[in-house]
Amino acid sequence: MKTSFKLDAHPRRPHPLSEPPAGYFDKLPTQIMARLPQAEARTAASGWLAWLTPALRTSLASVAVLSGFAASFYLSGTPRLVPSTASTAALDAVPRTELVGYLLTSGARVENSDLAVLTAAHPNIAKGFIQASDEELTNALDAQPSEDLTYL
Amino acid sequence: MEDHEILLKFQDPASRNLAFNQLVRKYQSKVYWHVRKMVVDHDDADDLTQDVFVKVWKHLENFRQDAQLFTWIYRIATNECLNFLSSKRRKFLLPLNDVGAELAAKIEADPAVAGDEVELKLQKAILRLPDKQRLVFNLRYYDEMPYEQMAEITGTSVGALKASYHHAVKKVEEYVTRTTDD
Structure with a gap:
């Protein structure tokens, strides 16, 4: 006849499985802290950028750079042309x-x-x-x- | 550090990280073992434990303190475990017993259990329980948690928990008895 198993009579192990690797609980807080979302302020500042896809963000940056070049070219190039025409016209008068x-x-x-x-x-x-x-x-x-x- | 001190420091942005670090150090072992007993594998338990604390961080600001902090964290951990196991079944289209067999294979390979035949059978018997009943068994048998606290974590009545645990013990004892040689 089989002896019936009684849970109360069995020595209870609080942790029935093998222990985690040595030092695991020393490193775990650091790993968790590294995974936490960044500060709210930073999130809010870059929040609207986060909604854009990487391709859109690249396009936006390219447009900004090209606009900068165009603006600097326009602002520096135009004044040189105007005085020569203007001086000739003034001389005619x-x-x-x-x-x-x-x-x-x-x-x-x-x-x-x-x-x-x-x-x-x-x-x-x-x-x-x-x-x-x-x-x-x-x-x-x-x-x-x-x-x-x-x-x- | 007491829970109310941790929560107070967490409200202050200047000491928020420090307070959360204290919280993790205080509860990491309990959460890890709670999760580990459900998913068996260390790597899975590691991932889930980290997920639990990231969720705690995200929602701690809205924690209403009408429950104990520890109970609230356990509830998050419990939900993570149950979601993990059900998604694992959905992902591989596995029936209940196949996931149990996979976990049993991991138990057999665990050096802490190997060599102790009765303990191995006990662990296999526990794995045969449905997930929620296994959860109740673990909380009561291993963590010796009061039924009232278990009721807060699981959202189940104390009477239903007592009945569930009673049936779980019977199933476990029957399985170990049936599979043990004379």
């Missing part, structure tokens, strides 16, 4: 007598090269004050030393 008076009294010397550069940049600028035909101008220029012709 000055009466001829004042211009001649300034050139005579200031001692400024206008060379052929100056006139050549100016007419090359603005072909019609001389038409208002040079009373000569194209043929006369060509003949006058042909008479100049050969090194000055390179400006035309």
